[in-house]
Amino acid sequence: MQNKPITFQFISEPSDVNYGGNVHGGSVMKWIDQAGYACATTWSGNYSVTVYVGGIRFYDPIKIGEVVKVDAQVIYTGTSSMHIAINVFSRNLKQPNFEKKTHCIIVFVAVDENGKKLPVPKWIPETEEEKQQEIYAKRLMELRTQIEDEMKPFL
Numbered sequence: 001m002q003n004k005p006i007t008f009q010f011i012s013e014p015s016d017v018n019y020g021g022n023v024h025g026g027s028v029m030k031w032i033d034q035a036g037y038a039c040a041t042t043w044s045g046n047y048s049v050t051v052y053v054g055g056i057r058f059y060d061p062i063k064i065g066e067v068v069k070v071d072a073q074v075i076y077t078g079t080s081s082m083h084i085a086i087n088v089f090s091r092n093l094k095q096p097n098f099e100k101k102t103h104c105i106i107v108f109v110a111v112d113e114n115g116k117k118l119p120v121p122k123w124i125p126e127t128e129e130e131k132q133q134e135i136y137a138k139r140l141m142e143l144r145t146q147i148e149d150e151m152k153p154f155l
Ligand SMILES: CC(=O)SCCNC(=O)CCNC(=O)[C@H](O)C(C)(C)COP(=O)(O)OP(=O)(O)OC[C@H]1O[C@@H](n2cnc3c(N)ncnc32)[C@H](O)[C@@H]1OP(=O)(O)O
Pocket: 033, 037, 048, 049, 050, 051, 052, 077, 078, 079, 080, 081, 082, 107, 109, 111, 115, 116, 117, 144
């Protein structure tokens, strides 16, 4: 099965502004969820919901009126889960090159019409880069288990 990245491109709008005049982190998180949703639903062929998003790092501000590019690609699949790498870039309209502004991993689960999880097609990495990405996703899963154990007393 083909595992093509899903890419969104658009211009950040005045309605995306935060209190400091740049793009609001909440807008970036919405774009991450939308691109992840499109990628997961395309991969699974079923409606998919977010189960986890974490480790979002905002490297640099995105300015209003810049071109924003959001790339989403499946890097690991479990039984019902799809681990998707998201990279967000932006560029001034007058500049040709994009700069990376945000990266995270978002996990989706395919569900049926009753909200019950469904199996997803298996992604089998082939290239060295794809294999490294799968190792990265699995490593993050282990770290997440440790973080969730730390959080349990406070939930
Ligand atoms: C598009 C949107 O905005 S959706 C809005 C926000 N999201 C939602 O409302 C989803 C709410 N959550 C749910 O409905 C439920 O958690 C479900 C239906 C998705 C899954 O429920 P359950 O069947 O109890 O989940 P279960 O614990 O078996 O986990 C399902 C999968 O999620 C994975 N998962 C669960 N927690 C995590 C986590 N913290 N990080 C990564 N993956 C996780 C599991 O490993 C499992 O993957 P696998 O099947 O590939 O092994």
